[in-house]
Amino acid sequence: MALDRWIALVFVVFCCIYGYLAFFTMDHLLPPFMQRNPVWPSTFPKLLAIGGCIVGLVVLLGLEKPENESEPSASDINYRRLHEYNLGQALLLIGLMVCYALALRPAGFLISTTVFLVAGSFVLGERKWHVMVPVALIAAGSIWYLVQEVLGIFLRPFPYFMGV
Amino acid sequence: MLEGIMIGLSAAFSIQNLLMVIAGCLIGTFIGMLPGLGPMSIIAIMIPVAITLGDPTAALILLAGVYYGAIFGGSTSSILLNAPGVAGTVATSFDGYPMALKGEAGKALTIAAVASFAGGTIGAILLMIFAPMLSTVALLFHSAEYFALMVVGLSAIAAFAGTGQVAKALMMTILGLILATVGEGALFNMPRFTLGLMDLQSGISFITLAMAMFALPEAMFLVLNPARGATGKSSEISNLRFTKDEAKIMAPVIGRQSVQGFFIGVLPGAGATIASFLGYAVERNIAKGEAQAEFGKGSVRGLAAPESANNAACTGSFVPLLTLGIPGSGTTAILLGALIALNVTPGPRLMTDTPEIFWAVIISMFIGNLVLLILNLPLIPYIAKILAVPRNFLIPFILFFTLMGAYIGQNNATELLILVGLGVVATILRFADYPLAPLLIGFILGTMLEDNFARSMQLYRGLDFILERPMTMGLLVLAAVLVLLPSYRARRARRRAEGVADGD
Numbered sequence: 295m296a297l298d299r300w301i302a303l304v305f306v307v308f309c310c311i312y313g314y315l316a317f318f319t320m321d322h323l324l325p326p327f328m329q330r331n332p333v334w335p336s337t338f339p340k341l342l343a344i345g346g347c348i349v350g351l352v353v354l355l356g357l358e359k360p361e362n363e364s365e366p367s368a369s370d371i372n373y374r375r376l377h378e379y380n381l382g383q384a385l386l387l388i389g390l391m392v393c394y395a396l397a398l399r400p401a402g403f404l405i406s407t408t409v410f411l412v413a414g415s416f417v418l419g420e421r422k423w424h425v426m427v428p429v430a431l432i433a434a435g436s437i438w439y440l441v442q443e444v445l446g447i448f449l450r451p452f453p454y455f456m457g458v
Numbered sequence: 459m460l461e462g463i464m465i466g467l468s469a470a471f472s473i474q475n476l477l478m479v480i481a482g483c484l485i486g487t488f489i490g491m492l493p494g495l496g497p498m499s500i501i502a503i504m505i506p507v508a509i510t511l512g513d514p515t516a517a518l519i520l521l522a523g524v525y526y527g528a529i530f531g532g533s534t535s536s537i538l539l540n541a542p543g544v545a546g547t548v549a550t551s552f553d554g555y556p557m558a559l560k561g562e563a564g565k566a567l568t569i570a571a572v573a574s575f576a577g578g579t580i581g582a583i584l585l586m587i588f589a590p591m592l593s594t595v596a597l598l599f600h601s602a603e604y605f606a607l608m609v610v611g612l613s614a615i616a617a618f619a620g621t622g623q624v625a626k627a628l629m630m631t632i633l634g635l636i637l638a639t640v641g642e643g644a645l646f647n648m649p650r651f652t653l654g655l656m657d658l659q660s661g662i663s664f665i666t667l668a669m670a671m672f673a674l675p676e677a678m679f680l681v682l683n684p685a686r687g688a689t690g691k692s693s694e695i696s697n698l699r700f701t702k703d704e705a706k707i708m709a710p711v712i713g714r715q716s717v718q719g720f721f722i723g724v725l726p727g728a729g730a731t732i733a734s735f736l737g738y739a740v741e742r743n744i745a746k747g748e749a750q751a752e753f754g755k756g757s758v759r760g761l762a763a764p765e766s767a768n769n770a771a772c773t774g775s776f777v778p779l780l781t782l783g784i785p786g787s788g789t790t791a792i793l794l795g796a797l798i799a800l801n802v803t804p805g806p807r808l809m810t811d812t813p814e815i816f817w818a819v820i821i822s823m824f825i826g827n828l829v830l831l832i833l834n835l836p837l838i839p840y841i842a843k844i845l846a847v848p849r850n851f852l853i854p855f856i857l858f859f860t861l862m863g864a865y866i867g868q869n870n871a872t873e874l875l876i877l878v879g880l881g882v883v884a885t886i887l888r889f890a891d892y893p894l895a896p897l898l899i900g901f902i903l904g905t906m907l908e909d910n911f912a913r914s915m916q917l918y919r920g921l922d923f924i925l926e927r928p929m930t931m932g933l934l935v936l937a938a939v940l941v942l943l944p945s946y947r948a949r950r951a952r953r954r955a956e957g958v959a960d961g962d
């Protein structure tokens with residue numbers, strides 16, 4: 295079974311769960327005066343769950359035939375060649391983004407951004423530290439200035455124990 | 459009307475207001491270029507500045523300039539990075555990015571600039587003529603028609619997603635609609651599908667989703683397959699010109715889409731986004747043979763159509779705001795808030811009570827479009843330098859701007875985790891050839907769709923509104939036809955092919 299049909303299967307399951315939540319868990323929370331309404335908060339989700347299941351099954355069962363199956367070109371991304379790609383780098387970068395999200399508040403904007411930019415280039419194979427570090431520092435500093443001072447959106451610059 | 463234009467000219471050509479137009483366009487372009495900061499967030503950020511000006515005319519001119527600039531800047535990042543910061547420029551990336559990959563980024567940016575200019579100018583002329591007239595048309599639409607109209611929009615987007623892909627596109631649309639039901643609905647004030655998490659109470663932010671759907675998978679693909687980005691980078695952005703033949707191809711496209719985009723923009727709820735997608739789809743259907751096959755691979759038509767349509771629609775979305783006081787889009791809603799803060803109430807009386815505001819804004823639209831063309835065409839080679847940055851530096855920066863865009867909008871670190879999670883899902887979906895634009899459109903329209911559906915259900919005590927309002931019925935039938943037609947056509951073609959084989 296091809297990847298797109300696996301996804302359709304996951305989608306149908308997802309719609310079933312969503313439909314279960316909409317059909318069986320929402321309505322008893324409704325205050326009595328709202329039950330006289332022709333439309334409930336769960337009405338639209340119910341319709342969506344049914345529609346989603348139908349469309350998902352159409353894809354899953356392959357009812358709609360593609361007109362012309364064109365061979366994917368070499369430069370196009372293709373999951374069947376996933377092992378040839380730099381999967382490790384991609385996963386490391388995703389991990390790095392998660393770390394950044396978790397560190398942004400406690401470590402402050404300047405430190406976490408500088409580390410993120412340097413580490414990101416490092417993961418991609420850059421080893422010119424004399425370029426990487428200054429670029430990251432300047433970028434972090436200027437963006438912080440732009441966002442905080444010019445646009446007026448608060449970004450904590452330093453780690454939490456420094457009191458800002 | 460002539461008198462009004464004169465008043466507008468004298469107001470718009472004051473030194474202060476000219477400076478406002480230029481400042482607004484510049485700020486808008488530069489911030490709009492950063493993926494993730496769309497016109498909505500920029501205008502929201504600029505509101506304190508505009509209010510401190512104290513003069514409603516100058517404030518509105520500044521904010522309108524920012525709006526255009528942001529749409530223009532958004533198309534730049536769509537073309538160069540395939541990271542549209544604005545939903546209205548998603549369609550631009552369909553053909554703009556392939557062009558940049560082919561090494562024609564300069565040409566793509568020029569075409570986008572010219573198409574935007576033409577779209578905006580034609581839109582402003584139409585606004586001058588139709589602003590008083592069109593308000594009556596928009597008044598005929600009730601929530602039932604809005605609901606049906608949005609269903610038509612969504613089915614059209616799914617139907618034009620590609621041959622043999624309608625079911626997949628519909629699936630993505632429904633997924634977008636489902637994601638839009640997360641959080642508190644406007645009509646019910648009841649948290650839904652939040653899984654008990656406080657962070658989901660206000661729903662998923664549009665910017666986060668847009669980032670996750672477009673910017674992150676593209677960055678991931680650049681990492682996974684270095685050969686992918688190699689072609690576009692090497693070329694110098696020297697060739698800004700397009701040929702005479704291309705101009706000939708573009709001209710009718712721009713003309714059609716400016717007019718169509720304007721009228722779509724007038725309808726509340728159907729703003730620049732639908733205009734650009736519909737414009738793209740219509741041009742693709744009109745195009746014949748080779749020209750049609752070129753769509754999605756760097757077609758001149760495919761780039762000019764959404765660019766002129768979205769700028770014309772931006773102008774068009776001012777019609778309901780200025781004449782009815784009803785904002786047609788999120789952006790004009792923010793503008794409405796700013797105007798009310800300045801003690802001006804937009805509505806039918808705006809034109810008679812304060813004609814200088816009404817006309818100065820319209821005149822400043824012409825000036826703003828001119829400023830964008832004059833400022834941005836010479837700046838294009840410098841803007842395009844982004845592509846010359848080495849990949850090892852560019853990718854961390856794209857990822858960083860993506861994260862920042864999501865963070866600034868919400869000031870919430872959980873949003874970043876949602877972004878990464880959705881980004882991984884989007885990358886997998888891209889691998890399986892699912893179109894992601896319908897998902898985003900479904901998400902944007904989801905709330906409005908449900909609101910209008912619920913309102914018409916309440917007004918008609920049930921589903922009767924479909925039968926009692928012929929316009930609603932007609933629009934829904936149109937939507938069904940749009941969805942079913944491609945598969946019917948394909949089936950008929952297959953039958954015919956089989957029949958021929960039997961005959962032999």
